[in-house]
Amino acid sequence: MIFLDQVVQLLEWCKLKLLLLDKQSKVAFKEGEIWWCKIGMNVGVEIYGKGVFFSRPIVVLRKLNKDFFIGVPLTSKLKEGNWFAPVIYGGKEGRAVLSQVRALDSKRLISRIGVLSDIHFSHIKKAFHDLLCE
Secondary structure, three states: OOOOOHHHHHHHHHHHHHHHOOOOOOOOOOOOOOEEEOHHHOOOHHHHHHHOEEEEEEEEEEEEEOOEOOOEEEOOOOOOOOEEEEEEOOOEEEEEHHHHHHHEEEHHHHEEEEEOOHHHHHHHHHHHHHHHHH
């Protein structure tokens, strides 16, 4: 059952998404970078963004071209399981949510938070590979 507050949130996301569709400027990004990303309001157990921009931090896992990439959402909750990979960013420990990886357009990127160390980025890539191949 949909509640009124969910309808209001969905309408707010739709307004923001329409602005994203019309957005002309895109940003330069690289693999291993962490960005605030407008990932939106999603369905069921899909990870969603928070706040007025429906955003959350993501790691650029693979740059597919100058406008398109595969991103892994991050969470500050220290969850366990093979679909989570530990990560440290901004001096804080968190998790890369490997089960929620998705293809994203660079129009969704808001601002760069930082860059993962080579060790942490390699760990995320290996954990994602292991999740897919086991």
